[in-house]
Amino acid sequence: MTTTQVRAACPLDCPDTCALLVTVEDGVATAVKGDPDHPTTAGVLCTKVARYTERTYHEDRLLYPLKRVGRKGEGKFERISWEEALDTIAGKLTAIAARAPEAILPYSYCGTMGLIQGESMSSRFFNKLGASLLDRTICATAGFTGYKYTVGASVGTDMEQFQNAKLLIIWGGNPIASNLHFWTRAQEAKRNGAKLIAIDPYRSLTAEKCHQHIAPLPGTDSALALGLMHVLINEDLLDHDYIANYTLGFAQLRQRAQEWTPERTAATCGITAQEVIDLARLYGGMAKAGEPVAIRANYGVQRVRGGGMAVRNIACLPALVGAWRHAAGGMQLSSSGSFPTNKPWLQRTDLLKKIPRTINMTTIGDDLLRPASPDFGPAVQALIVYNSNPLAIAPESDKVMRGFLREDLFTVVLEQFQTDTADYADIVLPATTQLEHIDAHTSYGHLYMMANNPAIAPMGEAKPNTEIFRLLAAKMGFDDDCFKESDDQLAAQAFNTRDVRAVGLDWDALKRKGWQKLNMPAAPFAQGGFFTPSGKCEFYSAQMEKDGLDPLPAYVPPYESVASNPALAARYPLAMISPPARNFLNSTFVNVKSLRAAEGEPHLDIHPDDSAARGIAAGDMVRIFNDRGAFVAKARVTDKARAGLVVGLSVWWKKLATDGKNANEVTSQQLTDMGRAPTFYDTLVQVEKVSA
Numbered sequence: 001m002t003t004t005q006v007r008a009a010c011p012l013d014c015p016d017t018c019a020l021l022v023t024v025e026d027g028v029a030t031a032v033k034g035d036p037d038h039p040t041t042a043g044v045l046c047t048k049v050a051r052y053t054e055r056t057y058h059e060d061r062l063l064y065p066l067k068r069v070g071r072k073g074e075g076k077f078e079r080i081s082w083e084e085a086l087d088t089i090a091g092k093l094t095a096i097a098a099r100a101p102e103a104i105l106p107y108s109y110c111g112t113m114g115l116i117q118g119e120s121m122s123s124r125f126f127n128k129l130g131a132s133l134l135d136r137t138i139c140a141t142a143g144f145t146g147y148k149y150t151v152g153a154s155v156g157t158d159m160e161q162f163q164n165a166k167l168l169i170i171w172g173g174n175p176i177a178s179n180l181h182f183w184t185r186a187q188e189a190k191r192n193g194a195k196l197i198a199i200d201p202y203r204s205l206t207a208e209k210c211h212q213h214i215a216p217l218p219g220t221d222s223a224l225a226l227g228l229m230h231v232l233i234n235e236d237l238l239d240h241d242y243i244a245n246y247t248l249g250f251a252q253l254r255q256r257a258q259e260w261t262p263e264r265t266a267a268t269c270g271i272t273a274q275e276v277i278d279l280a281r282l283y284g285g286m287a288k289a290g291e292p293v294a295i296r297a298n299y300g301v302q303r304v305r306g307g308g309m310a311v312r313n314i315a316c317l318p319a320l321v322g323a324w325r326h327a328a329g330g331m332q333l334s335s336s337g338s339f340p341t342n343k344p345w346l347q348r349t350d351l352l353k354k355i356p357r358t359i360n361m362t363t364i365g366d367d368l369l370r371p372a373s374p375d376f377g378p379a380v381q382a383l384i385v386y387n388s389n390p391l392a393i394a395p396e397s398d399k400v401m402r403g404f405l406r407e408d409l410f411t412v413v414l415e416q417f418q419t420d421t422a423d424y425a426d427i428v429l430p431a432t433t434q435l436e437h438i439d440a441h442t443s444y445g446h447l448y449m450m451a452n453n454p455a456i457a458p459m460g461e462a463k464p465n466t467e468i469f470r471l472l473a474a475k476m477g478f479d480d481d482c483f484k485e486s487d488d489q490l491a492a493q494a495f496n497t498r499d500v501r502a503v504g505l506d507w508d509a510l511k512r513k514g515w516q517k518l519n520m521p522a523a524p525f526a527q528g529g530f531f532t533p534s535g536k537c538e539f540y541s542a543q544m545e546k547d548g549l550d551p552l553p554a555y556v557p558p559y560e561s562v563a564s565n566p567a568l569a570a571r572y573p574l575a576m577i578s579p580p581a582r583n584f585l586n587s588t589f590v591n592v593k594s595l596r597a598a599e600g601e602p603h604l605d606i607h608p609d610d611s612a613a614r615g616i617a618a619g620d621m622v623r624i625f626n627d628r629g630a631f632v633a634k635a636r637v638t639d640k641a642r643a644g645l646v647v648g649l650s651v652w653w654k655k656l657a658t659d660g661k662n663a664n665e666v667t668s669q670q671l672t673d674m675g676r677a678p679t680f681y682d683t684l685v686q687v688e689k690v691s692a
Contacts, residue, residue, distance in 0.1 A: 002026055006455040007035070007514035010049050011117070011434040012585050013110035013139070015159075015334070015445025016181045018045055019514050020052075022435060022455040029053050029435050029456050038515055040159055040181050040446045047598070048589050055433065055592055056459070060417055062430040063460025072405050075423035075655075082461060082471075085427055090475035092410045093129065093382060100378040101130035102356050107364065109136055111387030111588070112465075114439030114452065115346060115494045116487055118387060121466040121473075123347035128478050130353060132380070135360040138393065140334065141675035143302035146312035147333050149541045149674075152531025154337030155524050157294055157330040159446045163188035164328035166291040167283060168196050171314060172221060173298025174204035177582040179445060182296060197279065199224070200300065201577060202605070202647050203640040214279065215642045216269035218575050218681050219304035219558030225313035226553060227265025228280040229257040232320055237284025239322025246528035247319050249540025249552070256552045268555065268563070270642070287321035292328035300579060304682040306556025308674035313553040319537035324525040332445075337531075338518055339442040339449065340499035346490060348482050361388075362678040363669045365396045368403025382410045386431070386465055391420035392587040393651055395667035395678055398629045414468060417591055420654045430462040437464035438487040440494040440507075447518045449495055449502065451510040466490070549674060556673045560684040562644070572626045572684035574610060574646050578663035581649035590653045602657050604633040605647040606687060611637045616689050621658070623690045624648065626683070629665030632658050632690060646687060 008020040019038035023031040032052040036043030065085035070076025096103050106126045112118055126133075144154055162168065163185040175183040183206065190196055190211075198207035199214045199221070207213040216224050232238060233254050243250050262273035269276075287293045295317065301310045315331060323329035344350075357377050359367050372379045383404075394400045404411065404424035413425040422428050436458045441450035458464075463471075466487050473483040492507035501518045510516055525537070532538045545551040557564040561575060583599040584590050604622055616622055618637040623630055624646065633648055641647045648663045667680050 006453050007451065007511070008434060008455060009439070009441045009450035009452040009514070011112040011114050011439065011441070011452070012049065012588060013113060014585060015179050015443065016040065017113070017441055017443035017445065017448070017450060018049060018181070019448075019450065020049070024455050027456060029056060035514060038448070040448065042181070042184070044181070044184065046180050048583065048585055048595060051592060051594060052435070054594065055589065056435050058417070058592065060591060061459055062415055062417060062422075062428060063462055064430060065461070066428040068426050072407070072424050073401070075418060077428060085429060086471055086475045089412055089427055089472060094476060096381050096410075097129055102132045103378040103381040104129060104131040105359055105380050105383050106131060106134050107361060107383055107385045107390055108134065108387040109138055109361065111389075112434065112439070114441055115341060115343075116439045116490050117437060117465045120346040120490050121469040121483070122386065124351060124482055125469040125473050125478070127348055127351040128473070128480065129476075130356060132356050133358040135358050135676060137360055137362050137675065137677045140299055140302065140677070142307035142672035142677035143297070143299060143311035143333055143675070145675035146302070146308035146310070147315050149544050150312045150315040150532070150538055151525070154334040154444070155531065156332035156335065158327065158520070158522065159185065159332065159335070161328040161522070162186060162294060162296070163192065164292060165189050165294040166194050167286050167293040168194055169199065169283070169295045170196065170206060170210065171199045171295055171297045172301030173296065174200070174206045174579060175296070175298070176205040176209070178580050179298070182445065195282070201642055201645055202579065204579070205582065214271060214275050216271055217561065218577055218645065219306060219561060220269040221301045222306050222310040222313045222553070223260065223265055223268040223555045224276065225310070225317060226257060226260035226555060227262055227269075227276040228283065228317060229253065229320065229553070230260045230265070231262060231277055231280030232284045233257050235281065235284070237281065237288055238320055239287065239325075242319065242322035242325065246525070246530070246536050248534045248536040248538045252552055253316070253539040256554070283317070284321050287323050287329070292326035293321065293323050294329050295331040297331060297333045300577075300681065302672065303678060303680040305559045305670070305673055305679055307672045307677060307679070309554055309556045316537070316539055316553055319539075324523065327522040330523070330525065334444040335447055336442060336444040338447055338501065338520055340496040340501050341442060342493055342496050346494060351480070360671070360676055361390070362395065362671060362676070364390055364394050365399030365403055366669055368406065368409065369399060380409065384412045385421055385425075386414035389419045389421045389587045391424065392653055392662060393664065395664050395680060396628050396669050397654070397661065397664040399669070414465060416462075419587070423655070429468055430460060431468070432458045432462045432464045436462065438491055440491040447520055448515045449505065449510065449518065450515050451491070451507070453511055558682045559668070559670050559679060560682055565684070568684055572686045573644070574685050574687060575644060576624065576646050576648065576663070576666065576683045576685045577681040578648045578650040578667070580651075584651065587651045587653060590651075590656055596656065602631070602633040602652050602662070603636050603649065604687065605636045605638050605641040607639055607641050607643045607645065608637055609643045610646070610687070611635060614687060614689060616687070621690050622687050624666060624685050624687050626666050626685045628668065629661070631661035631663060631665045634658070646685065
């Protein structure tokens, strides 16, 4: 028996981007473990990725090209050859492109976070074709935009420093489920005497293990940040030297913050004024005493109408108290802006003959149903889906389904499994998993450039995304040299090695070791150096004003809440959020039986007061509904959900859910205040008991 160990990287949409060691025995991957030498992975994997071989060798893996033989959505296919599949796709796309190339739309996201299998060869293909561009907004663009207006780029506290903080505020996240290696460091900080505070409408697994849990109403985080500013300013819990040297617009901010008394903040957020005062005094007081105080903001705060402003407001706090002076202080939203990648070269934007229209992936339900018009352009006639499962993850699922049901829509899906979306495809192409292809990775939680080596040969006739788009390019007569580059050639140029952050990087060495840390200062903004136009933390943003936004921190109320929309709340009085289930990652892993068994079945957490008012007992099946749709789940009566809030942990494949539906039946396609992002957590519903 021949046994080898291959260095790899986790490809999933998670900030941890773990370094993996894959054990291979006679060509079969037998185990996936965390690299004990990688400083952030430290030999530990989440329960999902620890079972990655179970996913790779799953009995339901798609291994051959398929064509539809049943009705759309029925999921009936027959096996065909790659030659027939490629000829069919090339023929359809060629005919459509001859009339209107923008009628062709790619739809992809972070099924893999890899720079190579994500958006390299595929982008080249669609740019050459002249297809519509996709605005990839469905996760984080609201927060990224608000943070960029304030700080300038997605750069913040190094995850390897958090264990040295003395106060950790975990704002809008559940790292036990979605950022395990940060949580490990938070626990170390706790053992070292740090205080942990969770801010989350829901008492998550993480909130339960913090010293304090503050539960604002969904969509009110920006108001809470303004209330904290009010107390910090009025009680002089400020770093005046840092403000004077490294910030812009403090005088205007001071005036704005006066509007947000603790009482007004408390009334808006549904918490007590004392919670606002105490948190501000703790945060500002510890910072003034020279202690490192840090905020780990996550994506839960931004999936509401005012999500961009919420992140912006939170991002002002570290500069007010000088928290950036410490390596273990400041804030992390994402580290993705730290990486010097060669994305324009990888994606070859120069292949575009003109700038095509852009379609927002969040509004795919509306856009697939939209007829041709002067404003919109041609109706979407062909859809190529890869690295995504829009039937499960996009809002207003009923509209998404109706769009995919169009008989005149030609749909191709590149997939590893027959997902909800694959059921609606005309052609399904089998894609490789991370163990079967090469890739290069950044991270949005740490500062390591990563390499993924293929551990095993592709299963069946599965091919990497890159190879599929190379073959399609050849079929369509695209003979540019860029379509001939190998994955290894692409990966070798994925990072800009002329940039000081990646100086000395060698791709062959990176493949051998698996990872290399960026050259970054320990405390990126200790002496200013923000990436904004002014080079300072911008409390006042002229760019925001130019973009038609309030240039100062403000409160943008939700579209749907009891306070902001009382007429709607009269019919649908409960707010609903749908954060990630611990055993799934977005819609990935839902079909892995062991993980689905651990998750159980779709549940809805509901407060005892709300359940009693509706005659609902624990274990009852309930219907969750609004004007957009409905789904069914089993009630869990618990005070983890604050009164007036219900929580449906997600995202279930619809075909594996109780009633063939999931939480996105009721979510909205309305977009955030900035970043054109989704408002998944800005949702009002009613809940009723249903008969068995």
